Amino acid sequence: MINLKVVSPQKVIFEKEVEMAVLPGAEGDFAAMPNHSPFISSLRPGQMVIMSANKVDESFFVSGGLVMLKEKVCEVLVDQIESLSDVNSSNYQQSKTFQELEGNETALGTFEQVVNNPPYK
């Protein structure tokens, strides 16, 4: 198990033990698992997925940020995050992230794409 800690500039959003977390790294998705080599990467807008036993537990949209991976700790510094279980293709336009990212072309495109067509199901 690896300790996943998601932090926004305002607060700690959650902190929990997970088996595996898949993160949208700047140069491709990667999975954070225990005993990963120490690693720092920036994030592109995309989907963050928490998995256990090869199944998706939870998925989130992140608008970008940073991740610091150590042996047992994975710290994700996000700009904005939205749980995708609360957002689906019919109501994403009401979500706070969507409204805040509206007009931001790259992120808007990705948010819509991620919601309508998630890479992991």
Added chain:
Amino acid sequence: MPNLKELKNRISSVKSTRKITSAMKMVAASKLRRAQDLAESSRVYADSLSFILSSLAGNTKNSSDLPEILTGRENSKISLLIINSSDRGLCGGFNSNLFRNAKNWISEQQEKGKSVKIITVGKKASSFYRKTDLDVIANFDDLNSNDKQLQVSEEIKNKIMELFENNEIDEVSILFNKFVSVIAQEPTYQSLIPLSNDEADEEMTDTSNAVFEFEPDKNELLEYLVPRNFLTQIYRSVLESSASEHAARMTSMDNATRNAGDMIDGLTLTYNRTRQAFITKELIEIISGAEAV
């Protein structure tokens, strides 16, 4: 002999002042709790970010590889000071302490042959520095909600990035009241450009056993990190300053409430004495009148 009517009026006016100050104290106390929570919960992000930045900068052996915005320019000529004041008064020495401190700092810089530019945050600083002959570049005020605080931090960050790129400034520092405790706030400087190292040094011992891999490469990562770091540091100083403001207001309003109480006690005593004296005087007049008959 003081007039009874006058005394009564004064007592009631001091009483209503006391009501106001004690209400302000309670408002400040509840706002302080919220501001303190915010300041504490934002610390996690700021700490992680400065940890990442220091491990990134520390890994680059040759400091000349680092971009100017991290190390500062050689022969810096123009320093920028960001002053975090409050929007409202009635908070004791909160703002005046800050301005006194800033004045010393500015004259120190000028002795070193640097010119100083200023960005003010809060209405008190903008009205104070409007009267001086210092070069005030921008004012930001109305920081009453958290969203607004974040937005203003973002604007300040963009401003300093732009100024630095246009060679209009060489150094940037922030001045804010650091929240030490409810009764103590301390004017504190933090250097943004060049990046202050005091925190980084402590953390470096931590990093020595873990050498990080970076993705994308360091320079690209730095490009992303440096503005982000400015934003968090500015945001943090704004939050600290707002927690300090409420704390300062709470203590000064507490004092004011107590002083008003003392004043009411004193005035009530005089009032009663005067009233008693009037009664005695009247009695003497009646008795001596009766005796005369």
